[in-house]
Amino acid sequence: MFLVITLLFLSTRSTGVVGDTLFAGVCDGRNGDNLPSPTQTISLYQKINIGWIRLYEPFPDLLNSLQGTGLLVAVGPKNEEIKTLADQYEYAVNWVKTFIAPYNVSFNWITVGNEVIQSEIGRYVPQAMRHIKAALTQTGISRTIHVTTVLSTAALANSYPPSAGVFKPQITEVLTEIASVLSSTDSPLMVNIYPYFAYASDPSHVSLAYATFGSDKPVVIDGNYQYTNIFDAAVDSFNAALEKLGHGGVKVYVAETGWPTRGNPPYTSVENARAYNQGLLKKLTTGARATPRRPQVPVVTFFFEMFNEDLKQGEVEQSFGFFTPNMVPVYDMWNVKCL
Numbered sequence: 001m002f003l004v005i006t007l008l009f010l011s012t013r014s015t016g017v018v019g020d021t022l023f024a025g026v027c028d029g030r031n032g033d034n035l036p037s038p039t040q041t042i043s044l045y046q047k048i049n050i051g052w053i054r055l056y057e058p059f060p061d062l063l064n065s066l067q068g069t070g071l072l073v074a075v076g077p078k079n080e081e082i083k084t085l086a087d088q089y090e091y092a093v094n095w096v097k098t099f100i101a102p103y104n105v106s107f108n109w110i111t112v113g114n115e116v117i118q119s120e121i122g123r124y125v126p127q128a129m130r131h132i133k134a135a136l137t138q139t140g141i142s143r144t145i146h147v148t149t150v151l152s153t154a155a156l157a158n159s160y161p162p163s164a165g166v167f168k169p170q171i172t173e174v175l176t177e178i179a180s181v182l183s184s185t186d187s188p189l190m191v192n193i194y195p196y197f198a199y200a201s202d203p204s205h206v207s208l209a210y211a212t213f214g215s216d217k218p219v220v221i222d223g224n225y226q227y228t229n230i231f232d233a234a235v236d237s238f239n240a241a242l243e244k245l246g247h248g249g250v251k252v253y254v255a256e257t258g259w260p261t262r263g264n265p266p267y268t269s270v271e272n273a274r275a276y277n278q279g280l281l282k283k284l285t286t287g288a289r290a291t292p293r294r295p296q297v298p299v300v301t302f303f304f305e306m307f308n309e310d311l312k313q314g315e316v317e318q319s320f321g322f323f324t325p326n327m328v329p330v331y332d333m334w335n336v337k338c339l
């Protein structure tokens with residue numbers, strides 16, 4: 001296999017990039033029995049000049065492969081560890097000593113829990129975050145690492161129009177506590193956003209163009225703010241919800257977003273996935289990196305995901321990858337075509 005540089009994004013390379021590296025992240029899910037090795041995986045990230053990687057667990061072999069690469073890393077403890085991390089400070093110190101301190105890796109975000117806020121362990125998240133933050137300091141890690149958590153849009157009771165964004169009442173208390181930790185540590189809240197699901201569940205009210213960055217005219221006008229795409233609207237619903245908690249200064253970053261290529265035609269398709277992901281990459285690399293409600297805050301974003309994962313439940317969930325497990329691109333993206 002060899003990679004050929006295409007001209008696809010060359011015209012946009014003067015903004016949104018550092019050197020040749022894109023200001024964008026890609027998630028590396030590992031639920032597959034046929035995935036490339038950690039070394040092959042990290043080489044592919046470097047070949048396509050992705051600057052950031054999100055791991056779902058601190059797999060030692062992946063962390064080894066990341067050493068010295070300079071890729072910015074988001075990683076978190078397993079959901080099953082969150083209660084113990086909250087209950088026992090020493091456990092958090094050990095976690096940092098085991099998974100963070102030994103590696104020459106540019107850790108930038110620690111995600112305490114992925115979409116767990118509404119579950120049993122949700123209430124342990126704020127204390128687990130505090131413990132990890134304190135453990136990083138105690139362990140002498142000099143690099144600033146943002147400790148945060150990741151919400152899904154299910155955390156919102158209302159998201160339309162974006163200014164009406166508000167969290168569900170039953171999680172308001174824990175989210176207020178989390179927002180206060182984020183605020184005092186200057187860390188972002190992270191959210192997973194899937195315009196695909198909004199579109200596929202209600203195609204008669206949600207247009208494909210609005211879902212996939214295909215509209216250059218406003219589709220939703222919300223007071224002074226105009227929205228041409230769901231991505232911006234969804235991020236701003238979270239911004240509005242944070243304002244209602246009294247924490248409008250906390251930034252909203254996107255920990256996952258993507259579009260599946262198979263499993264639910266015609267909503268899933270290579271064409272729709274390409275339109276969404278290329279549209280988003282263009283947004284993130286051409287100066288419009290913020291949202292109408294927060295024009296000064298570029299939205300740090302991780303695309304979901306590097307490889308199709310054959311062990312996930314159902315064809316849709318298995319088909320978000322940019323690459324097949326043999327590292328063949330599913331469609332043109334990231335400046336590469338595979339011949």
Ligand SMILES: *[C@@H]1O[C@H](CO)[C@@H](O)[C@H](O)[C@H]1NC(C)=O
Binds near residue numbers: 067068069070
């Ligand atoms: C650690 O990684 C950086 C790149 O991120 C590299 O410049 C440096 O030499 C590495 N340090 C060691 C001790 O290997």
